[in-house]
Amino acid sequence: MLTGTILYAIINSAILALTAIGFNLTFGISGVANFAYGAFYVMAAYGVWMLIHMAHLPYPLAVLISISLTTLAGALMYRFVIIRIKGQTLSEVIATFGIGLSVLELFRYFGFVGFEYTLPVFVDKSFLIGDAYVDAQRLLIVAFAVVLIIALWLFTHYTHLGLAFRGIAQDERTSLTFGMDPDRIARMAVSFGAGLAAIAATVIVPLGSISPEEGYDVLIKALAVCIIGGLGSSGGVIIASVVIGFAERFTDSYIGSHWTMIVSLAALLLVLVIKPSGIFGKQKELEERI
Amino acid sequence: MKRKQYLFFCWVPVLLCLFLIGPGAALAAEPIVIGVPTSTGFLEGKEALKAVELAVTEINSAGGVTVGSEKRPFKVESIDIRDAAPGVPVPEALLGIEKLILEKKPAALLVGPFRSEALMAGMDIIAKYKVPLLGAIAMTPASEEKVKQDPEKYKYIFRLALNAKYLVKYLAGTMGFINAEYGFTKVYIMNQDVDWARKTAEIISQTYFEKAGWTIVGQESYPTGTADFSSTLMKAKASGAQVILPIFDMPQSGILVKQWNTMKVPCLMAGFISPLAGPGAWKTFDGKIAGAINCIFELGSAIGSPKVPKSMAFQEAYAKQFGSPIEAGHGPGPAYDSVYILADAIGRAGSTDADAIVAELIKTDRQGVLGRVKFDAGHQVIYDMNPEESAVAAIFQWTTEGKRQIVFPTSLAEGKIQLPAGLTSAK
Numbered sequence: 202m203l204t205g206t207i208l209y210a211i212i213n214s215a216i217l218a219l220t221a222i223g224f225n226l227t228f229g230i231s232g233v234a235n236f237a238y239g240a241f242y243v244m245a246a247y248g249v250w251m252l253i254h255m256a257h258l259p260y261p262l263a264v265l266i267s268i269s270l271t272t273l274a275g276a277l278m279y280r281f282v283i284i285r286i287k288g289q290t291l292s293e294v295i296a297t298f299g300i301g302l303s304v305l306e307l308f309r310y311f312g313f314v315g316f317e318y319t320l321p322v323f324v325d326k327s328f329l330i331g332d333a334y335v336d337a338q339r340l341l342i343v344a345f346a347v348v349l350i351i352a353l354w355l356f357t358h359y360t361h362l363g364l365a366f367r368g369i370a371q372d373e374r375t376s377l378t379f380g381m382d383p384d385r386i387a388r389m390a391v392s393f394g395a396g397l398a399a400i401a402a403t404v405i406v407p408l409g410s411i412s413p414e415e416g417y418d419v420l421i422k423a424l425a426v427c428i429i430g431g432l433g434s435s436g437g438v439i440i441a442s443v444v445i446g447f448a449e450r451f452t453d454s455y456i457g458s459h460w461t462m463i464v465s466l467a468a469l470l471l472v473l474v475i476k477p478s479g480i481f482g483k484q485k486e487l488e489e490r491i
Numbered sequence: 492m493k494r495k496q497y498l499f500f501c502w503v504p505v506l507l508c509l510f511l512i513g514p515g516a517a518l519a520a521e522p523i524v525i526g527v528p529t530s531t532g533f534l535e536g537k538e539a540l541k542a543v544e545l546a547v548t549e550i551n552s553a554g555g556v557t558v559g560s561e562k563r564p565f566k567v568e569s570i571d572i573r574d575a576a577p578g579v580p581v582p583e584a585l586l587g588i589e590k591l592i593l594e595k596k597p598a599a600l601l602v603g604p605f606r607s608e609a610l611m612a613g614m615d616i617i618a619k620y621k622v623p624l625l626g627a628i629a630m631t632p633a634s635e636e637k638v639k640q641d642p643e644k645y646k647y648i649f650r651l652a653l654n655a656k657y658l659v660k661y662l663a664g665t666m667g668f669i670n671a672e673y674g675f676t677k678v679y680i681m682n683q684d685v686d687w688a689r690k691t692a693e694i695i696s697q698t699y700f701e702k703a704g705w706t707i708v709g710q711e712s713y714p715t716g717t718a719d720f721s722s723t724l725m726k727a728k729a730s731g732a733q734v735i736l737p738i739f740d741m742p743q744s745g746i747l748v749k750q751w752n753t754m755k756v757p758c759l760m761a762g763f764i765s766p767l768a769g770p771g772a773w774k775t776f777d778g779k780i781a782g783a784i785n786c787i788f789e790l791g792s793a794i795g796s797p798k799v800p801k802s803m804a805f806q807e808a809y810a811k812q813f814g815s816p817i818e819a820g821h822g823p824g825p826a827y828d829s830v831y832i833l834a835d836a837i838g839r840a841g842s843t844d845a846d847a848i849v850a851e852l853i854k855t856d857r858q859g860v861l862g863r864v865k866f867d868a869g870h871q872v873i874y875d876m877n878p879e880e881s882a883v884a885a886i887f888q889w890t891t892e893g894k895r896q897i898v899f900p901t902s903l904a905e906g907k908i909q910l911p912a913g914l915t916s917a918k
Contacts (some may be wrong), residue, residue: 205721206725209722213719315534316769316772316775317771334753334755336753417577458713458714458717459711461717
């Protein structure tokens, strides 16, 4: 039982990390809280479904096209909407939330409701680890999360573009003096964030199904992880995912499943009270010092 | 050549006129408007609306509804009241119902609200405007009590769908059947953390499990949206549960059955999981649902039985008309029957007057896709175990070949319950 709980807690942590990492990247670099993030997740999943079932494309190709289109949609949202209100936090939140809401409700309006909207698993096998069986898709999610986090770290530390990302995130004005274009970088950050949401969707959705409501759930989860970890902090996202992931599964196993959500929200509340900028966040450090 | 052209221009209009007379005569008459206020953005609402449209097409093709000396067609007007969507306040749903009544002047409302709160609050609006409602989704028995307490005011409210009390009766019946067949007495209850599912779990525990000598080895309530059930499945396995009783209507609940399959939990999964109802579930869940036993709330919704030929004919007609089979296990069957019941009531009343229709609806005794449809004093269709005598629900099991085999009630049963690997009979 304990081995199984630990195993599923690791999987849960990986799912949370994958879900939140795109939102965190966008906010950390561009400062844009992309509230359309959940809609991008759902859009990518529906995109793959449509490409498989309507265009009859092979699964891997459908995944690649859907991730590319979602990444492009993120860039377009920045280019045509966010750029006009950049810097006005409340307007950014309202605009992105409005776009997300419209996308999700459009799917509902066009009849994308039902249980048939799901994606096939990558590998159809299950393994006995300790005393618990676990399916290959869940193990793949863990592997995906680890690889993605390492790849993102390498990208932001060893590529010109990644270093530019970090430069803008650290100090936009100083970066300008080095010839970096903050709008271009911000556009790419929003775009990459949408792409990461799409990647998360394509690996996580095969465990369940696609529905417009999923968009709201994903946004709430991403927000919870990022707020606990500290908005904009990649290390914070990883730590927060592990904290919430383990807390949820252990609560589920040893206290009761209806307390699961309460534990996550209590953790969120506790962090906001003790350290409002999150475990590794720097957003409100100045106010905290004052 | 000219003679041929002459014949063509003379005969074609004549043939066209002949073709249009008959059904056309009914179509020319003023249509009787049927209002469908429901959550059309949700599977049950979407398919219930389609079932209404199918029945209307069939009735209109056959000439329409007899109202006195004339034949009149039905016309469907629908509105998405969104009451099933999270966060939508009840007053907003009620506004949708009122808008439909005032703007479209329907002779009756079909399908109706999803949420019981919306139905309960909507009863006063329906009574105010005196429009009969033949509900197909909301399940609270409280509406029947309201009808019984003030029959003159609330006489317009009818329900063809299964109510919560009957759902408990069928789930308890299934558990009793499993106990009689295999001697199982240890159950783990898993339910969604919403009012109807919590109440269903509570009532079945009190009225059946405790009295019948079962041991409830565990019970878990899951918040809507939960996507990992591994902890409870491990607990069920460790506690020696023989049966898992799931009660869920959220899309993610299909994950529970997939996990039950991949984690090889040696328990019988028998209860209600809405995503498992339709034939498409086999493909949706990669065939990992074999052995799961699921409840279809009304025969005709997502499943038919050769014992009730109309239910089979409905499945075929629906698939032919819309290009895909019914997937919702709650709503389409009663929605389809409600159109025919309304047409019969109007025909007998010889009028579209609400009071006259209600007086005839009460007398309904019809063999439909649900079985035999009769209303009780609370205007709820009576559900029992024999389709010759009452409406019926159906409990089926997914076979390893991806077929759905009805196992309960015995009057409809097509085979015996098969136990999953690792679980043997306790008898």
